[in-house]
Amino acid sequence: MPDLSHIHPMLVHFPIALLIVGFLSETIGLFVKKEFFSTAGFYLLLLGAVGAAAAYLTGEQAGDGITEIGALKLALESHEGAAELTLWLAGIAAAVRVMIVVFKKYSGIYRTAAYVLFLCAVLSVARTGFYGGELVYKHAAGVQLNLGFGSTESDSTTTTEKEPKDND
Helix, strand or coil: CCCCCCHHHHHCHHHHHHHHHHHHHHHHHHHHHHHHHHHHHHHHHHHHHHHHHHHHHHHHHHHHCCCHHHHHHHHHHHHHHHHHHHHHHHHHHHHHHHHHHHHCCCHHHHHHHHHHHHHHHHHHHHHHHHHHHHHHHHCCCCCCCCCCCCCCCCCCCCCCCCCCCCCC
16 A cells, blocks of 8 residues: 555645535525525535545554654544544534435434534544644654754755855
8 A cells, every 4th residue: 555644634634624614504504594505515514524534544544654652642542533533423424414315304303413413523623633733733743854964965955055165
């Protein structure tokens, strides 16, 4: 399997954005009673659930390359647990919403249940993102530092020009 660890940071933004915007669209649809917003929320939920699955799968592989010790281990476990919960909640919310659409029961208690599940998925993806941000910005997980120590002229990627040598 190819290394997807660098793809994970790019993919995680899709479920975050899609689920949050979809939930906002769904909320607007509740108040303005326009079918467009509810339909948009439905499709964004489906895309957000697919995005959550992609982020989860690439995150599993990205986590394999991190040495888990001490505080980093706890932070990584928190992020992994939150990601798994998000995957389940987004998947269940999407499945329930699909069933409601198929059976044309989008009203009353069914609409309320779908809305609450969607809210839980949004809160969970926000929590997962928070823990992911802590991994990167507090624990530097996955960050590759090149401070210039031990590098040679051939593998140096700096753009500074060399000063001319004095031949006096």
